[in-house]
Amino acid sequence: MAEGLTRTYGTRQAVTGLNLTVPTGRTFGFLGPNGAGKSTTIGMLCTLLRPTSGRALVAGYDVTREPHEVRRRIGLVFQESTLDVDLTAMETLRFHADLFGIPRRRRLDAIMDMLELVELAERRHAPVRTFSGGMRRRLEIARGLLHTPRVLFLDEPTTGLDPQTRAAIWDHLRRLREERDVTVFLTTHQLEEAEHCDRIAIMDEGELVADGTPAALKAVVGSDLITVRTADDPAAALAVREHLGLEAETDTDGLRIRVADGAAWVPRICGALPLTVHSLTVTPPTLDDAFLHYTGRTIREADSKPAGPAIPAPRR
Numbered sequence: 561m562a563e564g565l566t567r568t569y570g571t572r573q574a575v576t577g578l579n580l581t582v583p584t585g586r587t588f589g590f591l592g593p594n595g596a597g598k599s600t601t602i603g604m605l606c607t608l609l610r611p612t613s614g615r616a617l618v619a620g621y622d623v624t625r626e627p628h629e630v631r632r633r634i635g636l637v638f639q640e641s642t643l644d645v646d647l648t649a650m651e652t653l654r655f656h657a658d659l660f661g662i663p664r665r666r667r668l669d670a671i672m673d674m675l676e677l678v679e680l681a682e683r684r685h686a687p688v689r690t691f692s693g694g695m696r697r698r699l700e701i702a703r704g705l706l707h708t709p710r711v712l713f714l715d716e717p718t719t720g721l722d723p724q725t726r727a728a729i730w731d732h733l734r735r736l737r738e739e740r741d742v743t744v745f746l747t748t749h750q751l752e753e754a755e756h757c758d759r760i761a762i763m764d765e766g767e768l769v770a771d772g773t774p775a776a777l778k779a780v781v782g783s784d785l786i787t788v789r790t791a792d793d794p795a796a797a798l799a800v801r802e803h804l805g806l807e808a809e810t811d812t813d814g815l816r817i818r819v820a821d822g823a824a825w826v827p828r829i830c831g832a833l834p835l836t837v838h839s840l841t842v843t844p845p846t847l848d849d850a851f852l853h854y855t856g857r858t859i860r861e862a863d864s865k866p867a868g869p870a871i872p873a874p875r876r
């Protein structure tokens with residue numbers, strides 16, 4: 561829970577008056593372009609950055625007044641890897657278990673449980689340097705979960721990974737949600753990734769602009785996109801405007817028409833066109849449409865601005 565959470569760097573407002581409640585045991589995605597303030601928010605929630613004003617409770621504890629209580633109850637996976645590549649997977653987790661004071665008698669069970677969760681048990685004695693990017697990320701997730709935190713924070717968990725590995729990481733995060741009662745809080749600037757979350761908060765230029773389930777955010781857009789390719793798109797646009805009174809734009813994809821119930825309009829559009837239709841697709845609203853709706857630009861346009869620094873990962 562955050563109330564009026566604000567962080568400034570000098571004169572720059574990185575996060576402004578953030579109000580947020582995250583449901584327990586769910587996957588919550590923080591979506592926004594580079595520099596929106598996502599990492600700064602995670603940094604404050606994880607007690608790594610002090611809020612300039614406002615307050616936040618994580619797992620029931622105040623991040624400013626009770627940082628140690630918060631730290632005990634959270635796991636953190638940074639944007640950049642913080643693994644020591646000379647250690648094996650087992651040694652990595654053993655080191656972390658010591659750090660968090662996991663009792664010796666429970667240590668091996670806890671480590672094996674986590675290694676099995678992320679399917680690295682067979683590679684437990686291999687040094688991390690022999691691991692692929694996806695395996696390293698899975699090991700970091702296992703490490704973040706070893707002390708059974710109530711909340712797992714992941715800053716851009718699949719950045720830099722190929723699509724297959726990304727899908728595998730999401731499978732693991734899904735299992736985590738199903739099998740353990742952990743709240744997963746992650747940041748992403750990838751729309752496809754945000755679709756996996758139970759709830760999303762859209763952030764832009766330090767402010768929260770929307771918050772809800774992916775379906776609810778898309779529903780606000782309220783219209784499907786019909787794309788039609790014809791033998792003569794400008795003539796088709798004119799016909800659609802004149803006969804159906806619909807706004808139609810043409811671009812390299814063809815003719816683009818936005819309507820509330822796309823499927824119902826298909827026969828009428830085809831009937832109104834006096835020329836050959838090569839193809840017609842109906843696309844329900846996407847999260848990019850939702851982002852556009854709330855911010856006035858697409859996330860890709862917003863992302864082409866220079867990136868901000870990620871939250872500082874501890875160096876070893």
Ligand SMILES: Nc1ncnc2c1ncn2[C@@H]1O[C@H](COP(=O)(O)OP(=O)(O)OP(=O)(O)O)[C@@H](O)[C@H]1O
Nearest residue numbers: 569574593594595596597598599600867868869870
């Ligand atoms: N240590 C810092 N000093 C000065 N400005 C900073 C610092 N860290 C972040 N900022 C600025 O604060 C704003 C928010 O940055 P932040 O890293 O939180 O965004 P982000 O949404 O996480 O972006 P990214 O996806 O690139 O990590 C940006 O304008 C960034 O330049």
